[in-house]
Amino acid sequence: MKQYIGKRVGYCLLSLFLLSVTIFFFVRVTGDPATLLVEPGASQADMDAIRHQFGLDRPLWTQYGIFIASLAHGDLGQSFYYRTPVLELYLSRLPNSLYLAAVAMFLSLLIGIPTGVLASVRVGRFWDNAGKMFTLLGLSLPSFWVGLVLILVFSVYLGWLPSSGAGTPLHLIMPAFALGWYFAAAHMRLTRSSMLEVLGSEYVKLARLKGLPQSLVIAKHAFKNALIPVLTLAGINLVIMVNVAIVVEVVFAWPGIGRLLYEGISFRDFPVVQGVVLMGGAMLVIVNLVVDILYAVIDPRIRLGS
Amino acid sequence: MGLLVGRRGVRNTGSNEPHLSRRDVLALTAVGLVAGAPRIAFAAESGSQLTWAVHVSLAPTWFDPADTQGIITPFMVLYALHDAMVKPMPGKSQAPCLAESWSATADGLTYEFVLRDGVKFHNNEPVTAEDVKFSFERYRGAAHELMKAQVAAIEIPDAQHVRFKLKKPWPDFLTFYSSASGAGWIVPKKYVEQVGDEGFKKAPIGAGPYKFVSFSPGVELVLEAFEGYWRKTPSVKRLVMKVIPDEATRLAALKRGEVDIAYSIRSELAEELQRTPGLTLKPVVLQAPNWLYFPEQWDPKSPWHDVRVRQAANLAIDRDGMSKALFLGYCKITNSIVPYTFDFYWQPPPAAYDPAKAKKLLADAGYAKGFDAGLLYCDSSYSNMGEISLDNLQQVGIRARLEPIERAGFYGSYGGKQYTRGIIQAGSGAFGDAATRLASFVVKGGAFVYGSYPDIDELFPKQADELDHEKRAAILDKMQQLVYEKAIYAPIWQLGFLNGVGPRVGESAFGLIPGFAYTAPFEDITLKTG
Numbered sequence: 001m002k003q004y005i006g007k008r009v010g011y012c013l014l015s016l017f018l019l020s021v022t023i024f025f026f027v028r029v030t031g032d033p034a035t036l037l038v039e040p041g042a043s044q045a046d047m048d049a050i051r052h053q054f055g056l057d058r059p060l061w062t063q064y065g066i067f068i069a070s071l072a073h074g075d076l077g078q079s080f081y082y083r084t085p086v087l088e089l090y091l092s093r094l095p096n097s098l099y100l101a102a103v104a105m106f107l108s109l110l111i112g113i114p115t116g117v118l119a120s121v122r123v124g125r126f127w128d129n130a131g132k133m134f135t136l137l138g139l140s141l142p143s144f145w146v147g148l149v150l151i152l153v154f155s156v157y158l159g160w161l162p163s164s165g166a167g168t169p170l171h172l173i174m175p176a177f178a179l180g181w182y183f184a185a186a187h188m189r190l191t192r193s194s195m196l197e198v199l200g201s202e203y204v205k206l207a208r209l210k211g212l213p214q215s216l217v218i219a220k221h222a223f224k225n226a227l228i229p230v231l232t233l234a235g236i237n238l239v240i241m242v243n244v245a246i247v248v249e250v251v252f253a254w255p256g257i258g259r260l261l262y263e264g265i266s267f268r269d270f271p272v273v274q275g276v277v278l279m280g281g282a283m284l285v286i287v288n289l290v291v292d293i294l295y296a297v298i299d300p301r302i303r304l305g306s
Numbered sequence: 307m308g309l310l311v312g313r314r315g316v317r318n319t320g321s322n323e324p325h326l327s328r329r330d331v332l333a334l335t336a337v338g339l340v341a342g343a344p345r346i347a348f349a350a351e352s353g354s355q356l357t358w359a360v361h362v363s364l365a366p367t368w369f370d371p372a373d374t375q376g377i378i379t380p381f382m383v384l385y386a387l388h389d390a391m392v393k394p395m396p397g398k399s400q401a402p403c404l405a406e407s408w409s410a411t412a413d414g415l416t417y418e419f420v421l422r423d424g425v426k427f428h429n430n431e432p433v434t435a436e437d438v439k440f441s442f443e444r445y446r447g448a449a450h451e452l453m454k455a456q457v458a459a460i461e462i463p464d465a466q467h468v469r470f471k472l473k474k475p476w477p478d479f480l481t482f483y484s485s486a487s488g489a490g491w492i493v494p495k496k497y498v499e500q501v502g503d504e505g506f507k508k509a510p511i512g513a514g515p516y517k518f519v520s521f522s523p524g525v526e527l528v529l530e531a532f533e534g535y536w537r538k539t540p541s542v543k544r545l546v547m548k549v550i551p552d553e554a555t556r557l558a559a560l561k562r563g564e565v566d567i568a569y570s571i572r573s574e575l576a577e578e579l580q581r582t583p584g585l586t587l588k589p590v591v592l593q594a595p596n597w598l599y600f601p602e603q604w605d606p607k608s609p610w611h612d613v614r615v616r617q618a619a620n621l622a623i624d625r626d627g628m629s630k631a632l633f634l635g636y637c638k639i640t641n642s643i644v645p646y647t648f649d650f651y652w653q654p655p656p657a658a659y660d661p662a663k664a665k666k667l668l669a670d671a672g673y674a675k676g677f678d679a680g681l682l683y684c685d686s687s688y689s690n691m692g693e694i695s696l697d698n699l700q701q702v703g704i705r706a707r708l709e710p711i712e713r714a715g716f717y718g719s720y721g722g723k724q725y726t727r728g729i730i731q732a733g734s735g736a737f738g739d740a741a742t743r744l745a746s747f748v749v750k751g752g753a754f755v756y757g758s759y760p761d762i763d764e765l766f767p768k769q770a771d772e773l774d775h776e777k778r779a780a781i782l783d784k785m786q787q788l789v790y791e792k793a794i795y796a797p798i799w800q801l802g803f804l805n806g807v808g809p810r811v812g813e814s815a816f817g818l819i820p821g822f823a824y825t826a827p828f829e830d831i832t833l834k835t836g
Contacts, residue, residue, distance in 0.1 A: 163558040
């Protein structure tokens with residue numbers, strides 16, 4: 001087991017290293033941030049001064065070395081635009097993102113799982129078709145459009161909810177719904193397919209042959225097992241919701257990490273983009289590591305196979 | 307609601323009475339509960355507070371004049387938090403502020419400023435000559451190398467007087483000190499030394515009309531009126547600047563009364579704003595002209611080498627039509643690449659839209675059937691302008707294809723002299739005066755100059771050495787006249803920046819300072835009474 005965990009941790013560190021290299025060099029392909037920090041027509045001396053100030057006039061490998069050395073000390077660097085430590089910015093936005101993601105996840109599961117179950121037990125009938133339509137809409141309607149329609153209806157016309165910002169639970173309703181809507185469709189689809197798979201399995205057939213009521217077969221025998229892949233996906237989706245809810249956070253002016261990433265990309269704020277991507281990557285890696293370890297604990301064949 | 311009931315509730319029961327199922331009753335009850343819920347009041351807090359919806363992310367660097375780069379956005383905050391010795395104010399491009407007066411010696415080597423008596427920082431410490439010297443020396447933003455290279459020494463004869471000694475006469479000293487940099491914006495020396503640069507950004511203290519209360523980077527800034535401000539006590543007690551990046555959301559927030567002032571509402575949304583009762587559209591003309599530039603004009607083999615072709619391009623552009631289509635007609639058509647608010651601005655003859663005359667000029671130049679002009683390069687955020695320019699040029703026979711490029715890439719290549727063929731659509735909001743604008747865009751060696759004319763180049767050093775204001779103005783007028791006559795550019799307009807103002811605002815202060823994009827001076831902003 002120790003060897004298995006050691007290997008997994010090694011893979012995680014390798015993944016993070018590769019991610020750091022990729023994001024560091026890819027973000028620099030986008031161009032020179034100095035041009036976005038001055039007005040067009042600014043002198044060459046001003047541009048050079050900005051590049052020097054941010055260390056962008058040094059060779060790329062030197063910049064990367066400094067970045068990694070700082071990272072080893074828990075320092076994600078300083079934002080070019082905000083001139084504030086990236087970690088400080090990230091942590092200041094994290095609670096808002098966690099709050100939004102938690103509520104959006106709750107909504108997505110609340111909508112996605114029951115509709116998925118309903119669709120799976122009513123295959124080819126109204127609820128299944130309605131579920132398919134819901135999935136189609138959820139996955140294809142752009143979040144910004146959903147967000148703007150929500151603002152228009154619930155904020156401008158009805159006047160029930162604030163259009164943007166954060167601070168009260170009311171501020172959370174529309175962004176959480178807009179974010180959760182897409183994921184609800186994804187969860188619904190996975191629940192449906194997972195349930196169909198389980199409902200066709202031998203032990204469910206046996207349960208039915210034993211004369212158990214349909215509700216008990218679905219709730220006790222099928223649903224529990226069908227839920228495992230859904231919850232695994234939900235865990236990964238939660239990390240995505242926390243770190244890259246860019247469109248929803250921009251439309252609703254929600255002060256979260258997605259908006260921070262948007263600002264970082266807009267201003268070519270390399271340290272911010274690097275920091276947010278790495279933190280998101282680290283979260284995903286940790287979630288996957290925990291899941292791998294839990295699987296190995298539950299099913300010894302996994303660790304033995306490895 | 308009635309439609310919903312009709313659709314779901316009516317059953318064919320053989321009677322004319324609608325039949326409601328148990329499910330319908332439950333659904334209607336839920337809808338009724340929600341619809342009947344008391345309307346939640348989100349209107350901006352009553353009392354003496356105004357809330358802004360800001361279109362860009364607020365950064366702590368904007369709290370420190372020392373970090374002011376050559377962009378206008380930090381001044382959105384600087385005008386509230388800080389004050390300058392001399393700065394643009396309503397009716398004056400160089401108005402005395404913390405400096406009560408100033409004078410320059412006849413040889414142009416010394417500028418002496420007299421500090422206003424009794425002015426204080428927000429911590430009630432007096433503004434002194436030491437602070438003025440400290441602020442200048444601490445300045446590290448745009449043009450700091452240029453300024454420091456020109457200034458030999460700063461003397462402090464007493465606490466109320468500051469004397470700048472220049473190494474050689476520099477007629478643009480006051481332009482740079484008052485508006486083209488942050489060097490003349492004063493910070494408290496003692497406090498900055500005590501808290502350090504980072505501490506200052508976290509809790510800035512200035513001498514402006516509003517005091518810092520709180521800030522969340524990129525999210526919200528809260529300011530409170532400074533009772534001791536020398537010019538007047540601000541009548542609005544509290545200002546909140548909220549960052550709302552999405553334009554439609556800013557308009558929604560303004561409509562809902564969640565904010566009182568919204569920056570940057572464009573095109574269809576601006577029309578919607580205009581139609582909304584209680585809201586007012588406030589256009590501001592920026593000191594940011596846009597233009598077409600013909601980099602091939604120095605190549606004798608190119609059609610653009612003929613001045614008639616360049617004049618034809620100028621006549622082909624329907625500036626009014628473009629402004630109406632894109633900015634509801636609020637752009638200012640000046641026919642110059644120099645902002646009309648700049649010192650030494652020369653007003654060229656009005657721009658004309660005359661496609662027939664343009665075609666004749668092209669025919670006279672030997673291009674009766676027009677010609678293929680290649681690519682029209684532009685910053686992709688202004689590609690809508692590029693499309694109209696392209697269409698206008700096409701109407702007279704100048705055929706080109708649009709090449710929108712992401713902003714940084716575009717300006718990098720433009721400045722890197724990579725667009726040697728075709729047409730360039732660009733603009734600049736850089737600070738300065740007519741001389742600095744010509745230096746960057748017209749005179750040999752300029753950052754965005756693809757070629758130059760000797761008669762204009764010869765005049766440039768003459769104006770730089772001329773200390774007599776009138777004589778210098780005459781030289782700069784002549785240079786701008788030559789730019790116009792040679793049709794080096796086809797100037798389009800000075801951009802109209804459209805904003806929205808809510809019903810609670812009395813004086814919004816938009817447009818009080820010519821060419822300034824935002825609301826200022828803040829102490830002039832009022833709420834409606836009654």
